[in-house]
Amino acid sequence: MRDIIKMIIVLTIISAVSGLVLSLVYEGTKTPIEYQIVKFVKEPAVKKVLTGYDNDPIIDRKKIIIGEDELGKPIELIIFPAKKAGKTFAVALEGKGKGFHGLIGVMVGVSKEGTLLDIGITSHSETPGVGSRVTKSSFTNKFKGLPAKPGLTVDGISGATYSSKGVMSAVNQAIGYVNKFSKEIF
Amino acid sequence: MSIKDEFTKGLWQTIPPFRLVLGLCPTLAVTTSAKNGIGMGLATTFVLVFSNLFVSLLRRFIPNQVRIASFIVIIASFVVIVELVMQAYFYPLFKILGIFIPLIVVNCIILGRAEAFASKNGPIASLADGLGIGLGFTISLFVLGCIRELLGSGTLLGVSIMWSGYEPFKFMLKPPGAFVALGILLALINLITQVQARKGGGK
Numbered sequence: 001m002r003d004i005i006k007m008i009i010v011l012t013i014i015s016a017v018s019g020l021v022l023s024l025v026y027e028g029t030k031t032p033i034e035y036q037i038v039k040f041v042k043e044p045a046v047k048k049v050l051t052g053y054d055n056d057p058i059i060d061r062k063k064i065i066i067g068e069d070e071l072g073k074p075i076e077l078i079i080f081p082a083k084k085a086g087k088t089f090a091v092a093l094e095g096k097g098k099g100f101h102g103l104i105g106v107m108v109g110v111s112k113e114g115t116l117l118d119i120g121i122t123s124h125s126e127t128p129g130v131g132s133r134v135t136k137s138s139f140t141n142k143f144k145g146l147p148a149k150p151g152l153t154v155d156g157i158s159g160a161t162y163s164s165k166g167v168m169s170a171v172n173q174a175i176g177y178v179n180k181f182s183k184e185i186f
Numbered sequence: 187m188s189i190k191d192e193f194t195k196g197l198w199q200t201i202p203p204f205r206l207v208l209g210l211c212p213t214l215a216v217t218t219s220a221k222n223g224i225g226m227g228l229a230t231t232f233v234l235v236f237s238n239l240f241v242s243l244l245r246r247f248i249p250n251q252v253r254i255a256s257f258i259v260i261i262a263s264f265v266v267i268v269e270l271v272m273q274a275y276f277y278p279l280f281k282i283l284g285i286f287i288p289l290i291v292v293n294c295i296i297l298g299r300a301e302a303f304a305s306k307n308g309p310i311a312s313l314a315d316g317l318g319i320g321l322g323f324t325i326s327l328f329v330l331g332c333i334r335e336l337l338g339s340g341t342l343l344g345v346s347i348m349w350s351g352y353e354p355f356k357f358m359l360k361p362p363g364a365f366v367a368l369g370i371l372l373a374l375i376n377l378i379t380q381v382q383a384r385k386g387g388g389k
Contacts, residue, residue: 032275
């Protein structure tokens with residue numbers, strides 16, 4: 001009996017101490033990890049869609065709350081502002097749209113005047129060689145210079161209709177956010 | 187054995203993947219380049235050193251029946267620390283090593299050293315043992331990574347060093363290439379050992 005109690009106590013103490021240590025390490029590395037993920041996953045797309053800024057959009061990123069999920073938790077959207085002489089003249093933000101296989105993430109650059117600067121695909125799982133053609137600049141360039149108004153469409157790629165529509169709905173979602181929250185964004 | 191012997195035995199006498207033939211899964215899987223080999227090796231060394239130290243310090247308090255469970259909790263904690271720190275400061279390497287970082291928990295070298303050495307020896311000897319075995323593991327992964335990177339992509343630590351017309355031997359980057367490279371290295375090490383033994387016998 002004493003053996004069992006000793007086992008339980010020792011194992012409990014070891015687990016409790018390691019749990020405590022891990023929670024401290026987790027708290028300490030939370031911010032750098034978030035920064036790293038944003039930097040390596042989003043930065044290439046942000047750099048593609050924004051030009052002519054003199055700040056670091058990754059460091060200057062801000063979060064706005066765009067709604068609540070079913071549990072009442074706020075849904076956050078990350079905005080990457082492009083600034084010149086301290087003034088925001090364009091932003092990049094990510095929209096998501098349903099493609100042929102799951103969601104397509106699209107980074108959209110919008111200027112303060114309401115023009116689409118460029119788009120870049122951040123994540124997708126479309127069919128390689130077919131749907132994945134939407135990531136090519138021959139398609140994404142079609143969005144350049146269009147007015148950032150809801151209901152925007154471009155010519156899709158034949159054979160990749162669903163993927164093209166997924167990109168368009170992602171872009172429209174991002175445009176919707178910009179129009180709805182333009183006060184917070186700019 | 188002295189502390190120095192405990193340390194140096196890991197570097198040649200019992201160098202992990204070649205002599206103990208333990209920890210083969212990460213050895214074969216991540217050594218597609220020298221850099222990955224070093225990263226994986228150092229991550230494992232960190233876990234090994236600290237798990238050895240703590241197992242050794244706690245060896246008198248841990249009841250024999252729950253020792254394996256306790257060792258795994260200690261090892262897993264250090265693995266999570268490595269994982270978080272790597273994600274926070276070496277994100278590209280973390281992405282490449284991927285699932286093999288959390289899998290350090292089940293690397294048999296670490297549990298093997300905790301069970302076979304640290305639970306029976308003092309903290310300083312265990313520290314030396316962990317450091318030696320860990321560095322031996324790192325060196326092995328580095329050498330294997332060098333061979334595969336050199337033949338498979340014609341570079342070394344990312345620097346192109348083969349002649350310009352070199353056609354990369356892509357096979358070496360694939361899993362079978364890992365077995366072939368490991369087999370050749372094992373054969374070489376056995377050959378050296380035999381030659382040494384013959385010389386020693388001749389004296």
